[in-house]
Amino acid sequence: MRTMIVTGTGTGVGKTVVTAAVAALAAAAGERVVVVKPAQTGIEPGAPGDLADVERLTGGRVATLELARYPEPLAPATAARRSGLPPLRVEEIEKSVRAIGDADLVVVEGAGGLLVRINDDGETLADVATALDAPVLVVATAGLGVLNAAALTAEALATRGIRLEGVVVGAYPAEPDLAERTNLDDLPEVTGAPLLGVLPADLGGADPEDFETAARCGLHPVLGGRWDATVAVRQTPTVRPPNSRSDA
Template sequence: MSTFVITGTDTGIGKTVFSAALAGALGAHYWKPVQSGLEDGADADTVATLTGLAPEAILPEAYRLTQPLSPHRAAELDGVVIDPARLALPPQRPLVVEGAGGALVPVTRGTTYADIFAWWNLPVIVVARTGLGTINHSLLTIEALRARGVPLHGIAFVGDANEDNEATISAMGRIRRLGRLPIVPDLSPATLAAAFADSFDLKDFDMNASRA
């Protein structure tokens, strides 16, 4: 059964929308272990809105923090101590797990998301934008994850087509290029599902597929 961790090269690049599209396509459960920032709603709310998943498929966060900051700082401001042991994977499968921001975002002052990913030992999909700067950000992310022994399943791009950037990252990073989700106007479950189906091959998300 398909179970993936989704991380990004930065914040605000479309990682949650991609996570929603993948969870919907796989009929998977969705879990974001730490939610930082609640004023505009949680990412789990976005995923619920953009998919036809049953309410019980959207799993509750281990931590819900008020400020839209790195979890380590948001927790401090809320007077919360994050215990990494509470971030053990839930048993539900299939499962799409979404991190926060980039792979080296601190969960605590001694632990990054990449460290947690290594503990989970699940295949990770890196979500990257396509525009200027993405080569550096993407290759650094890939390198940081590999340095910790994190299994990489592939990279998914979000944004307008940029063939050279996408091909360069895939070749230099030695990582499977899964596809590119375009910017979808008037986002809805139907438009997102259609864009994902047009842009990705579900066979590439088979757990028996080779990893990068």
């Protein structure tokens, strides 16, 4: 059983959409996939959360597991404290994931970014990755400001000895601006990890079939798709200083 942790450069960056895309391709390849959302915040009990999005986008072909839910849209530690509900422990998350016996792939989607606290002892998704000895996929926004957040995330992972599998841009606009274009070149540079895909920003209402096609076109072969970075990234016109030599 492979396990992958999905985090992001922030909240609302497309972690759930990328998680669903990875899960959809694995399921299409015949794998048994379970998507785990340890802590769902900002959603009332009984209302659809991130896992409902995963089920909708994958056409119900992946199993899902939510461990805790806190209604206020806050970091899990804060939301748990304020709700009076028990916070999660990394050990509990690890046990729940390890107890999933009949899966080929388990994808764990964090809340917010990597160092968002799960409980008041300061445990984070990074501790979950360490406990499970699982690689991390970082979902990034496309535009200005993402390089810093992506570099900080990569540095935090490296400090903890956690493998950064790569970076996926969760929602890439049809008409990218200059920062959105150049970031495709710079994200691998600042993170030291490969760009493993770029999903288009129009997948909100996609049906499962269109979603799977978009996932296949937008994700790198490492994630089961056929996205080609050498083609996709060759769109940044380089501005050379006037006296530079092309063979310098």
